[in-house]
Amino acid sequence: MTPPTPTPQPTPQPTASPLLPWLQLVRLPTVFTALADILLGSLLVPPDVGVDRLPLLGLLLAASAGLYLSGMVFNDVFDRDRDAVERPGRPLPSGRIRLGAAIFLGVLLMSGGVAAATTVSQRTGSPASLCIAVALAACVLAYDAWLKSTPLGPVAMGACRSLNVLLGATIAGSFQSLGQGPPLHVSVGMGLYIAGVTWFARNEAGTSNQRQLTAAVLLINTGLATLITFAGLATTDIDQNATTSVLMLMALIVVSINRRLIAAIRDPRPERVQSGVGILLLSLVMIDATLALAASGETAPALVIAALLIPALVLRRWIPMT
Numbered sequence: 001m002t003p004p005t006p007t008p009q010p011t012p013q014p015t016a017s018p019l020l021p022w023l024q025l026v027r028l029p030t031v032f033t034a035l036a037d038i039l040l041g042s043l044l045v046p047p048d049v050g051v052d053r054l055p056l057l058g059l060l061l062a063a064s065a066g067l068y069l070s071g072m073v074f075n076d077v078f079d080r081d082r083d084a085v086e087r088p089g090r091p092l093p094s095g096r097i098r099l100g101a102a103i104f105l106g107v108l109l110m111s112g113g114v115a116a117a118t119t120v121s122q123r124t125g126s127p128a129s130l131c132i133a134v135a136l137a138a139c140v141l142a143y144d145a146w147l148k149s150t151p152l153g154p155v156a157m158g159a160c161r162s163l164n165v166l167l168g169a170t171i172a173g174s175f176q177s178l179g180q181g182p183p184l185h186v187s188v189g190m191g192l193y194i195a196g197v198t199w200f201a202r203n204e205a206g207t208s209n210q211r212q213l214t215a216a217v218l219l220i221n222t223g224l225a226t227l228i229t230f231a232g233l234a235t236t237d238i239d240q241n242a243t244t245s246v247l248m249l250m251a252l253i254v255v256s257i258n259r260r261l262i263a264a265i266r267d268p269r270p271e272r273v274q275s276g277v278g279i280l281l282l283s284l285v286m287i288d289a290t291l292a293l294a295a296s297g298e299t300a301p302a303l304v305i306a307a308l309l310i311p312a313l314v315l316r317r318w319i320p321m322t
Helices: 020-025 028-043 053-078 080-086 099-124 128-147 153-172 181-200 210-236 240-266 270-296 299-307 309-315
Strands: none
Touching (some): 020 053, 020 099, 028 053, 028 181, 028 309, 053 128, 053 153, 099 128, 099 153, 128 153, 181 210, 181 270, 240 270, 270 299
């Protein structure tokens, strides 16, 4: 007698980590762009003799991460009704994270960021870090709660990025250092770039307007031109070979970015625009690395910043950036 054929059992499916919704809520891959800004900002000011920068830099990185991640959380908190229609799979509208828990996390992250900046101010004897961190927190909340859907939305987001670069520059411990050429020049360029990115991404959940996308691309390139100007001026004081290398790297970045953006303008479907936004955000790390090379004349700091692209790309496979 032939034994009965055993009924095949379904293959167990891997259970998603309970941590995943929280990582999606804070858009973890994008935080590495904020950390890159801090590292760059710290290189734009001359080092103080006899001051150990590493502990201060660690605290400024923690401050930036806390403030940036809190902004991602509050973005979803204030957008929860809109996301329920346009992006129901996000952690809040899908019910994977409770609203109260998300608000608590946002408050905790923002408070931690300000606390880390306060510690830097205590150690440097200057209120610069604390003041910039408080201004950054205010800009984050203003954007998320009130300005996002207004014409001032891109301006507010650009201001957030400018302040983040300046936060890194407070490692020098004075307001005077922030008003010098390099920090101010780079922060303005970054602000223009991110204002353009924000404008470009405004309708990314639906079909975008081609004229709006074109105007946003012009603003993005204005920011890039401002940063290229800084790179050229900074490396001129080092040597001609460095100037050529930096400008070539910046040119490659500009071409790569604009190739994706032009494709999105021609075909402004959500997937195209969202892909363009992802490239714009990830390119920030390489822009920061190239500017670090221009500012310091050394490859080591630039390589450290460029290495931040690795975890961002790995995490992007599971956690959307937009």
